Amino acid sequence: SRPMPTLMFGYTGGGIAHMNLTLYSSQGSGNSYKVELLLRLLRQPYQTRPVDLRRNEQLGVEFLARNRFGQVPVLVDGDIVLTDSHAIMLYLAGQYGDPVQHDWAPLDPLSLALVMRWLSVSANEIQNGLAIPRAVKLLNWPFDYMQGVRLGYRTLRIMDDHLAGRKWLALEHATIADIACYPYILLAPEG
DSSP, rough: OOOOOOEEEEEEOOOOOOOOEEEETTTTOOOOHHHHHHHHHTTTTEEEEOTTTTTTTGGSHHHHOOOOOOOOOOOEEETEEESSSHHHHHHHHHHHHHHOOOSOOOSHHHHHHHHHHHHHHHHIIIIIIIHHHHHHHOOOSSSSSHHHHHHHHHHHHHHHHHHHTTTSSSSOOOOOOHHHHHHHHTTTGGG
8 A cells, every 4th residue: 555645743842742652553544644643733742653454463462452453543642542543533632732722622512513423424434435445455355345435435425515615524623523534535546
């Protein structure tokens, strides 16, 4: 698979900086990329520990001790171990985002509901409609390719309609909803 786009990263001050952040991720994983993108947007330094999915390193005893599901990403922040890209992004937005604005993951009920709606779309329609066909093509995963492609096109049409006349999925500014949906849309041509 082709590498994810590279973003230049440098910590320039501001916010809370921890060198305790370690991200277990895999090159080409859209779910890992979501977390890396948010870490970079928050200007949080972190270490990356690569997990080779083609060699099934995610199924090794050491990795399964961190995530019993055998999935990337996994974030370690000191004594905290978090799994699932959306859970990790919610944590990072709350822990390292602006403590007053909560821009990345707003706390007011309506804004939070709108963000969560798109996190659900990312975890279901985008995962099953865009990520699965890619995994079938690149990793020979045993899923129904054509069903995934049909769902992918349907999802993209719905998103295009939703974004007509607006810049962001959930609110009037970027949120973790936009980050969650971005990687597998970017990589859709590979599927």
